[in-house]
Amino acid sequence: MRDWNILEEVWQVIQDRAEHPSAESYVSSVLTHRKGIDKSLEKVGEEAVEFILAAKNQVPERTVSEAADLLFHLLVALQASGTDVGDVLDELAARRK
């Protein structure tokens, strides 16, 4: 069984960076960007395109790496939009058939 806790761990770090921004932090740089929420939304778009290209071109290592970038930036964008990732998990759970 893979360690799904890593998603929660990264989410907690993103919460912490939002509450305590730091100059060295990439997450803080996105969350405090002059473009506002647009910066994180742009990153989700970019990473989604990179993931699609990697998967379409069947480059396994790149597909894994781009999927990680996409998941990470989606979490950052959820934070930027004031959405609790717990609500997303609840939504997924509610769709169980």
Ligand SMILES: N=c1c2ncn([C@@H]3O[C@H](COP(=O)(O)OP(=O)(O)OP(=O)(O)O)[C@@H](O)[C@H]3O)c2ncn1[C@@H]1O[C@H](COP(=O)(O)O)[C@@H](O)[C@H]1O
């Ligand atoms: N998972 C990640 C993660 N994935 C990717 N990245 C960063 O995302 C950036 C995006 O890379 P790109 O090549 O797309 O973009 P770029 O041109 O360098 O940057 P942009 O100006 O386009 O944003 C890189 O700087 C990566 O280092 C990440 N940065 C942080 N994390 C996690 O977030 C935690 C907190 O990080 P800090 O906020 O930096 O402390 C870390 O401990 C990690 O767990």
